[in-house]
Amino acid sequence: MSRLAAIIALLVLNVASANPDAAIATALSALRAGDLERADSAVAEALVAAPDFELAKALRADIASLLVGERSLFDKARLMDLGGSEQRLWRGYAAEIQQRSRASRAGQQPLGLHAVPDATATVLLAETETGQLHVVTRTDNQWRVSRTLYMSIGKNGAGKHRSGDRRTPLGIYWVVGRLEDRQLPPRYGPLAFPLDYPNAWDRSLGRSGDGIWLHGTEPSTYARPPRDSDGCLVLSDELLVSLAPRLTAADVPVIVATRWRFGQGHATDSTIDALDAAIDGWVNEFSSRRATPTTPLTTSDVFAADYPEEPGMIVVRFRLIDESAASRYAWKRLYLRKDGDRFRVVATGNG
Amino acid sequence: MTKTFVCIACWLAMSIAAASADPYQSVRDDLASGRFDSAKLAIDRLLNDNPFDRDARLLEAAWLHSTGATAAAMTRLELLANAFPAEPEAYNNLAVLAIASGDSDAAEAWLAKALATSPAYQTVVDNMRALQRARAQEAYAALAGRTIEASVTMRALEHFAELAACTNSTRDEP
Numbered sequence: 184m185s186r187l188a189a190i191i192a193l194l195v196l197n198v199a200s201a202n203p204d205a206a207i208a209t210a211l212s213a214l215r216a217g218d219l220e221r222a223d224s225a226v227a228e229a230l231v232a233a234p235d236f237e238l239a240k241a242l243r244a245d246i247a248s249l250l251v252g253e254r255s256l257f258d259k260a261r262l263m264d265l266g267g268s269e270q271r272l273w274r275g276y277a278a279e280i281q282q283r284s285r286a287s288r289a290g291q292q293p294l295g296l297h298a299v300p301d302a303t304a305t306v307l308l309a310e311t312e313t314g315q316l317h318v319v320t321r322t323d324n325q326w327r328v329s330r331t332l333y334m335s336i337g338k339n340g341a342g343k344h345r346s347g348d349r350r351t352p353l354g355i356y357w358v359v360g361r362l363e364d365r366q367l368p369p370r371y372g373p374l375a376f377p378l379d380y381p382n383a384w385d386r387s388l389g390r391s392g393d394g395i396w397l398h399g400t401e402p403s404t405y406a407r408p409p410r411d412s413d414g415c416l417v418l419s420d421e422l423l424v425s426l427a428p429r430l431t432a433a434d435v436p437v438i439v440a441t442r443w444r445f446g447q448g449h450a451t452d453s454t455i456d457a458l459d460a461a462i463d464g465w466v467n468e469f470s471s472r473r474a475t476p477t478t479p480l481t482t483s484d485v486f487a488a489d490y491p492e493e494p495g496m497i498v499v500r501f502r503l504i505d506e507s508a509a510s511r512y513a514w515k516r517l518y519l520r521k522d523g524d525r526f527r528v529v530a531t532g533n534g
Numbered sequence: 535m536t537k538t539f540v541c542i543a544c545w546l547a548m549s550i551a552a553a554s555a556d557p558y559q560s561v562r563d564d565l566a567s568g569r570f571d572s573a574k575l576a577i578d579r580l581l582n583d584n585p586f587d588r589d590a591r592l593l594e595a596a597w598l599h600s601t602g603a604t605a606a607a608m609t610r611l612e613l614l615a616n617a618f619p620a621e622p623e624a625y626n627n628l629a630v631l632a633i634a635s636g637d638s639d640a641a642e643a644w645l646a647k648a649l650a651t652s653p654a655y656q657t658v659v660d661n662m663r664a665l666q667r668a669r670a671q672e673a674y675a676a677l678a679g680r681t682i683e684a685s686v687t688m689r690a691l692e693h694f695a696e697l698a699a700c701t702n703s704t705r706d707e708p
Binding site for chain 2 (some may be wrong): 211214215216217219245248249250251252253254255257258259277280281284285
């Protein structure tokens with residue numbers, strides 16, 4: 184039986200058992216409240232569900248210290264007293280606690296999401312500064328965060344520039360495939376979803392590298408430290424498997440930003456009109472350059488969102504339809520920069 | 535703060551009960567009721583009778599702290615600790631006063647000394663646990679980018695002092 188099948192079987196069998204991430208969140212909240220007994224019991228629950236959860240083991244050790252009256256291993260002075268490799272290890276746990284202690288964005292509305300095609304059911308929004316992956320779904324015609332998940336990013340942080348720099352790229356990408364357990368080395372976990380980095384905007388800036396995936400965790404550990412990958416976005420196998428049906432069903436945009444804005448609001452009519460005008464203008468120009476134009480080109484399934492780390496820039500992706508062509512349609516991407524009341528095309532791409 | 539203050543005074547007074555009963559009861563009652571002049575007269579009498587009376591000197595420290603002279607109380611307790619280095623009471627009391635002054639590092643050091651003399655002294659063990667729990671609470675809050683409100687810390691410290699008051703009279707060490 185493949186590892187994925189085993190995990191699914193385990194999920195079915197243990198449907199009532201604790202979610203390890205939720206149990207650790209409970210333990211951390213109890214520790215902040217000084218309630219060691221509740222923290223201990225939550226950590227025990229996490230370890231029953233995920234015996235290889237390294238942070239849970241570290242918390243169990245810390246609670247044991249506190250119960251006998253020793254100083255917490257996360258006390259700054261005690262951390263300083265630890266030797267080199269041990270100090271690195273516990274600083275890693277401290278960073279993971281920091282990341283896991285951040286509040287979920289569940290229920291909040293991400294701003295800057297101007298248009299999403301009806302066929303798209305999920306948008307993933309990764310914030311590299313907080314280490315949170317927000318699963319954004321449509322409810323009552325509004326896009327809201329339904330879950331916030333703990334994720335790991337590149338060892339050297341975010342802002343990929345070149346191959347091998349171990350940074351996670353910042354931009355808007357799409358899931359372009361699904362790799363199963365049997366196709367993957369163990370360190371990627373049971374599933375992986377390749378992203379289309381580098382996109383046309385990255386290439387226009389000379390950014391290099393490839394193989395940026397959203398994937399799971401190696402079998403020896405439940406979750407990886409906050410900064411631990413070669414640039415990929417990494418989830419625990421359990422979280423990835425629970426997310427997989429949403430990533431397989433339809434086009435999934437993945438926005439990777441250092442931070443994102445949340446709140447109430449939607450794109451103004453003037454922004455939508457200006458985007459429509461920019462798309463129409465580009466389509467007309469593209470059409471006029473065709474050698475033998477037969478039928479007029481049309482567009483559908485428009486996605487438009489603010490581009491991370493590029494103030495005033497919006498990426499638009501749409502289906503360009505040519506009824507007379509054999510292939511009928513192609514996906515196009517325009518990178519648009521605000522220029523007064525209008526948008527100017529600064530880069531174009533396919534896919 | 536007032537509650538902690540009174541609580542420590544009560545505790546210091548009660549701690550005397552561990553060692554002896556009646557000669558000190560009136561002093562304890564006076565301190566608990568805020569009759570500080572009367573308490574001072576009684577303490578002076580006890581010390582006149584026996585300048586080396588350890589329990590009278592603990593009561594004197596309690597009186598000093600109760601009247602706001604915490605630094606002087608700590609000096610008295612340090613002298614007492616020097617005079618009775620193998621006894622945990624002065625160290626433990628110094629720890630509680632250090633906590634009341636907001637110096638948890640000093641409190642930890644005093645409790646460590648108390649434990650070195652009597653590793654199984656339950657009051658000291660409980661106090662050390664309470665101290666480390668409060669410190670851990672702050673460490674985990676700091677990792678979450680939050681600070682424990684002063685009132686929350688004070689509640690933990692009040693618990694710490696009350697714990698001492700409740701258990702200091704019961705020395706479990708054989």
